[in-house]
Amino acid sequence: MPAPALRHIEEAARAAYPHECCGLLAGIRATDGTVTVTRAVASRNLAETDTRDSFEVDPQVRFDLMRALEAAGGREEIVGHYHSHPGHPAVPSARDLAMAYEPDLIWVIAASGPDGVAEVRAHALDTDGARFSEIPLQITDGATYGSPSGSQEGDNER
Numbered sequence: 001m002p003a004p005a006l007r008h009i010e011e012a013a014r015a016a017y018p019h020e021c022c023g024l025l026a027g028i029r030a031t032d033g034t035v036t037v038t039r040a041v042a043s044r045n046l047a048e049t050d051t052r053d054s055f056e057v058d059p060q061v062r063f064d065l066m067r068a069l070e071a072a073g074g075r076e077e078i079v080g081h082y083h084s085h086p087g088h089p090a091v092p093s094a095r096d097l098a099m100a101y102e103p104d105l106i107w108v109i110a111a112s113g114p115d116g117v118a119e120v121r122a123h124a125l126d127t128d129g130a131r132f133s134e135i136p137l138q139i140t141d142g143a144t145y146g147s148p149s150g151s152q153e154g155d156n157e158r
């Protein structure tokens with residue numbers, strides 16, 4: 001994940017405190033399973049219960065992002081989302097697990113507090129959907145992104 005995307009998530013988490021922020025992550029999936037995040041896009045938190053301990057990404061934001069990614073040539077896709085845990089660690093909650101129904105998405109969670117963001121961690125749903133496992137989150141300077149490949153990769157949207 002490029003540093004600007006991480007900063008975006010940290011700032012969104014800080015601004016939303018004590019409520020949860022949320023948003024989507026676009027990126028590129030490598031055949032070896034590595035996911036390279038290219039951008040983070042903020043959403044309103046549409047959770048109807050309590051936005052201090054739950055989140056719901058605006059479907060319109062998702063729709064707009066999908067269209068933008070298609071227009072950009074289709075290499076990028078929605079690879080995950082982020083949200084914050086105000087006053088709680090950056091690990092998925094029971095509610096998160098109950099809401100996780102897309103096994104391909106990565107979950108980036110920022111632990112936010114009154115003094116800012118303590119940590120940001122990434123998780124993925126196990127193949128059986130029963131639990132989350134933490135995945136390594138590598139921060140790059142963003143310079144490796146956007147190198148024009150020239151050739152069309154074909155459409156491998158999924």
Ligand SMILES: [Zn+2]
Nearest residue numbers: 085092093096
């Ligand atoms: Zn959560």
